[in-house]
Amino acid sequence: MGSDADRGVLMSIEERGGRYEQGIGRLLRRVLPPDGVAVDVGANIGVLTRLMAELAPAGRVYAFEPAPENFDYLRRNVAGLDHVEALPVAVLDRDGPVHLEFNEAYPAGSFVSDKGRPVEGVRLDSWAQGAALSRLDVLKIDVEGVEPSVLAGAREIIRRYRPVTVVECNVQALRRVAGLSLEDFFTSFGALFDRIGVVEESGSTTTLASLADLELLLGHHGVVDLVGLPPTRGMAAARELVASRARLVALRRVHRRGRLPERNFVVTPGVTLMVEGSVAGGPGEVLDLPVRVVNGGRWWLSSGFTYEPVNLSYRWLGEDGEALAGEGHRTPFPQPLAPGGRALLAMTVEMPPRPGRYQLVVTLVQESFAWLDRIDPACVFRTTVEVA
Numbered sequence: 001m002g003s004d005a006d007r008g009v010l011m012s013i014e015e016r017g018g019r020y021e022q023g024i025g026r027l028l029r030r031v032l033p034p035d036g037v038a039v040d041v042g043a044n045i046g047v048l049t050r051l052m053a054e055l056a057p058a059g060r061v062y063a064f065e066p067a068p069e070n071f072d073y074l075r076r077n078v079a080g081l082d083h084v085e086a087l088p089v090a091v092l093d094r095d096g097p098v099h100l101e102f103n104e105a106y107p108a109g110s111f112v113s114d115k116g117r118p119v120e121g122v123r124l125d126s127w128a129q130g131a132a133l134s135r136l137d138v139l140k141i142d143v144e145g146v147e148p149s150v151l152a153g154a155r156e157i158i159r160r161y162r163p164v165t166v167v168e169c170n171v172q173a174l175r176r177v178a179g180l181s182l183e184d185f186f187t188s189f190g191a192l193f194d195r196i197g198v199v200e201e202s203g204s205t206t207t208l209a210s211l212a213d214l215e216l217l218l219g220h221h222g223v224v225d226l227v228g229l230p231p232t233r234g235m236a237a238a239r240e241l242v243a244s245r246a247r248l249v250a251l252r253r254v255h256r257r258g259r260l261p262e263r264n265f266v267v268t269p270g271v272t273l274m275v276e277g278s279v280a281g282g283p284g285e286v287l288d289l290p291v292r293v294v295n296g297g298r299w300w301l302s303s304g305f306t307y308e309p310v311n312l313s314y315r316w317l318g319e320d321g322e323a324l325a326g327e328g329h330r331t332p333f334p335q336p337l338a339p340g341g342r343a344l345l346a347m348t349v350e351m352p353p354r355p356g357r358y359q360l361v362v363t364l365v366q367e368s369f370a371w372l373d374r375i376d377p378a379c380v381f382r383t384t385v386e387v388a
Contacts, residue, residue, distance in 0.1 A: 002045045002073050005104055009044055020047050024166055026203025028055055031164045035059045036137035041091045041150055044070050046077040053081045066090035066119040067102050090121040093153035112146050123153030136161040142168040145177025148188055158192055165228040171267045172370040186211050193228030207244040215268055216251050219299055222265040222369055257339050263305050269372045270297030273362050273381040281351045283387055288346040295337045303332035310366045312347050317359040351387050358385050
């Protein structure tokens with residue numbers, strides 16, 4: 001059960017014919033024993049909580065969800081499951097009240113910030129001590145960018161119990177909410193676990209040897225689930241490592257510089273933008289501005305991708321730095337721009353409707369994924385404009 005307005009979890013389930021997070025589901029079937037203990041941080045309406053409860057009928061499942069609207073559905077979805085405890089609490093690296101911004105249209109996208117409603121917050125280490133936790137087999141974390149804070153507050157239980165730990169890796173949310181780069185997150189995550197990997201759709205894991213491996217997988221999938229694992233040895237470990245290397249080699253072939261893939265996500269932009277000449281015009285006037293684009297990253301920039309096309313766009317900010325309502329026009333790339341390539345585009349810009357002093361922010365947007373300056377603050381050109 002969930003909100004009729006939910007364009008996130010429920011829409012995903014409906015569009016996929018009842019399927020949801022199949023990779024994590026298959027991984028849980030492998031690693032969560034019938035008497036196991038699992039913690040679901042960012043449980044939302046409880047889809048994975050229910051699966052954990054079914055896989056561990058003789059164990060215990062703890063589900064944390066701070067948004068009251070989500071928690072109401074979570075409570076209903078686990079009703080009658082005596083071995084599940086739902087807690088209306090935000091998990092972070094500190095104990096005490098925090099603020100939460102709720103998104104009615106996309107409840108799964110609610111996130112901790114300096115604004116929003118106050119909710120109770122707790123460190124997992126503090127909670128585990130109070131709950132007298134003596135075992136933890138699985139820890140799942142999906143909290144829209146504050147995953148590093150959750151991990152920082154759970155160091156002791158991770159060190160003590162070595163749970164299989166599944167954590168969403170979303171470069172846009174990490175930058176927007178936590179202010180962290182992908183490298184920052186990869187380094188802090190790797191320091192907590194003996195082995196780290198990415199969960200595949202099959203439920204297997206691709207072992208990561210470097211940040212470049214993670215960038216490659218993100219560039220192919222957009223968002224991935226990292227998994228921290230205890231050490232393994234012997235033939236099983238050797239077979240897993242060989243299979244991981246084979247998957248990564250195959251992906252590198254797909255994303256070779258000279259070949260345009262069917263899709264790629266620009267997770268590490270490395271793009272330079274420059275408006276050539278000055279910008280001037282009257283209220284509401286439509287201009288064509290020459291914009292130089294240099295693709296210094298490893299990903300293609302193409303407006304021809306079927307699902308996540310990349311376009312040149314812009315935003316207007318007022319003199320106070322606040323964004324004006326609405327998004328800028330999209331200017332497509334006339335042809336795909338390869339890594340290392342350069343292009344000059346005529347960007348269509350509509351001036352603000354009233355006279356005044358504004359800031360024009362030119363950047364790229366990968367539709368249904370991210371404004372790229374919110375992943376890489378350097379992927380932007382800014383200039384002050386007088387609308388006369």
